[in-house]
Amino acid sequence: MRAAALYGTAGSLVLTAVVAAPAGGAQTWTGAAERHGTAVAAERAAAEGIRFGTCSEEQDTPGALQCGTVTVPLDYAHPDGKKIRLTVSRVRATGKHGGRSVPRQGALVYNPGGPGASGMYFPLIGMVPEWKRIASAYDLVGYAPRGVGRSAPLSCQDPDRLAKGPTQSPTHPSEAYKRERIARAKAYARGCVQRSGREIRHFSSVNNARDLDVLRAALGERRLTFMGASYGTYFGALYAELFPSHVRRMVLDSVVNPDPAKVWYRNNLDQSAAFETRWADFRVWTAKHHEVYGLGRTAEEVARSYERAKARLAAEPAGGVVGPGQLQGAFLQAGYYDDHWPQRALALSAYLKGDPKPLVRQAGPHPDAARERENGRAVYTAVECNDAPWPRAWHTWDRDNTRLARVAPFETWDNVWMNLPCAYWPLPRRQPLDVRTYPGELAATLILAAERDAATPYAGALEMHRRLSGSALVTERASGTHGIGGGPNACVNAHLDAYLLEGRLPAKPASCAPHPEPTPPR
Template sequence: MYGEDYLRDTEAKRRTAAAGSAGALIAATLIAGAVTAPTASASQGDSRHRTVSEAHGAAIAAARAAKAGINWQDCPPDWGLEQPIKCGWVTVPLDYAKPYGKQIKLAVDRIGHTGTPEERQGALLYNPGGPGGSGLRFPRRVVTGAPVWAKTAKAYDFVGFDPRGVGKSAPISCVDPQEFVKAPKMDPVPDSEADKRAQRKLAREYADGCAERSGEMLPHMTTPNTARDLDVIRAALGEKKLNFLGVSYGTYLGAVYGTLFPTHVRRMVVDSVVNPSREKIWYQANLDQDVAFEGRWKDWQDWVAANDATYHLGTTRDAVQAKWLELRAAAKKSPLGGVVGPAELISFFQSAPYFDSTWASSARVLSAWAAGDTQAVVDAAAPDPSDTAGNASSENGNAVYTAVECADAQWPTSWKKWDRDNTRLHRDHPFMTWSNAWMNLPCATWPAKQRTPVNVKTHKGLPPVLIVQADRDAATPYEGAVELHARFKGSRLITEKNAGSHGVTGLVNSCVNDRVDAYLLTGALDSSDVTCAAHATPKP
């Protein structure tokens, strides 16, 4: 579910390594401006008590942060954030039910608005996706002068943060980063029951490693807790209400925040939406991804075939698929460069279904291999052996992804169900199905408490939310945007038609860009939902 910034940097390595590797609904309660939501526990009474306690703890933590503020300083050199970006820390409880218990520090950064004092409208907080993505690069959009965000930057300070467990913010780990990047990994598509048993063993070992290395954090690595953290950051910034931009998983974080803290929202843009239905979080959502990835993979193949004069891979989708299967078989028989097998190939080529900005580079690699250049594949798809820098590694990102999705919801524990569902899907959607299954299988034997997802819905005081979605998105299928639109009354949905890039608001499409600017700058929304034509098709 990763979003635009994080995915472009680390998604391939994360999935490569990972491939080897109901409680009762409780009536919402308004406490200190926060609407509480249920969590799973042994009994309804225990759940109600924790719900109220966490809401009360969040209010205490926010009040404490508002008083303390943030001591902004030059960013540490090794953070890679140039001036005039400033960095600081916000302290939050590990467990909101115990607000005076153990505290953790969250890394935040900020760049001031570029307009006049009169133009300033506050801070715009950002989450790029994941779970496991760092938002600390967000202020760099101002430093680099990204034109899509120039108007918004005049009115808002751009604020990024590392969510709990991520990067600089009490980072968690599940395996030695050196082990995480070793390649090649086992082919995610099983040839036998023995292959499945081996993958199941890896998943159990990964879950056990999370408990061994990060056990204290695991019960508290939930989206509701990250939403509470977001509210504490809002308070520490001195903002009465939150302005928020969330992409991919960041949309689910926004949806949960809007449910828990409806009166604290000022403006909220959610882009490429996770389906917030309790029935989807998170097992079914991942199965839905597999179907959508196959569709977008075919879109890429159609584009490659249409540009056969450049890539020479065939003039039909089937011909391009045949070349992909040839490459996959060759890597399975003998890993390319000793390190690129089928798992590593999937990790690299999955960027094509994620972003059409990678269509040309993905096609170039496959074309080079077909012409006899094996090194081009190795250079593109081999894991980075230096990607072991502790809290900055893809191992950390994968650990957070797993910890949050496993803790947010009850997962099936029956292997027969996993096997049946993924075997069925793989028949018609083979590109990602088994890879995705093994990545999530640690949740079947997760060693920490699993909650019941928040019942995302409109509560009194929630202002209109702007939803942006491409209708052929692979990572977050379009139905998720429709579902959130129905749950958040008064929201508006902008659909980019016949498009599938994950993360729409960062692309150049004036139909989308102008409406996002208008909403963030003035609160203006169209009187009804809007359909925009797709952004420009990539050129070969």
């Protein structure tokens, strides 16, 4: 999402599919009390504003970045009940570009996805050349959604208990391994409620959308200009459904499929299938550069090299900390971002030639980030489990993913283990909102998508385009980088700038050639 580190992912990011009948009696997310509570909270936030000042020392940010907080209700049905504070960051519009003065257009609020990712560092993106025109006209605003970072943080387990490596990652797990993972999923779901309390039920995508409206009001914006990436596109779409008249401009980049029947179980199956395709793209690219890496002249030979490394790591972890699970995690990131390809291939090549150090550097655990990782996974789990019904029977998960793993083994089972706590979630689930807007109801929105994006498959962008009346779709062809706005593709960026700066959209679905493939180091 890239400007490299901007588009954070939490765990496997969203998604996996094939059945999930709504649980009987599942509740809905909207009602008169919540609508009234949101209006009350927004009115109060508009009156209070946000007192921006120096960011805390622990955030270690440049002086241009200012920080503040906005207060929101924990439960929008009870706006006078418990409140939580969300941290907010801002860099003011520069007002100049290319030696010319540029009129300010307000605040551009950004969310990088997750669930569980923070946008607190987003405003610094204005220093990147591709973003300077936008930064000249907009205050760039980031924030940590509820549960994330210092915004009423959630926790589901002691961060010190996070797997530090080495771990396994079986493509075809045994029945004993499955039983072990079921037990861990049950314990994790219980731990979420034990450590964060039953209030964790209020951490959801719909409440993220409501928080966004309170933030809009606190910033003094009559209408919201918003850019959401990955999961941020989903609650951005919920915002459009709940508050269509409050939208000024909205960019949805790398789009989650908003179809209620897909949220979230089926979306995750679709994601696992898409990662298989992207894993094949990486192997084809690596084979093209066999002279550099020596991993194989065909995609199949590269796959065999990977499996050799995986087997060797299972027998003897690299550096004592990198096993098959860590290898899988490192190469999963290459499925998100092709700029990881050269270094991942180099590390695999070096390891198979007897030098494990590059692989340990890239795939090894980072103890200093354990608390942030644990928090991100806790928010991811709470939001996705609260959002929608999930299959409760292990038989359903086992059947669907066993079938899928026959054709998409790369990510299928790891995605199951990431999401399985939702099968045992001890709190009520809700029915997802049916996002659908009609002509004249919503300002025209811009949708950006890469055809081969694995984390949010392209079908989601097509579905969002159908559901948001008046939206425009820009596609980066034959590319799979996750998050394309403000990245290396000048064609995509031209559409982004035209929309945010001039309100101009392509007259019909637009197509951009792919950005250049990465090149191996010389």
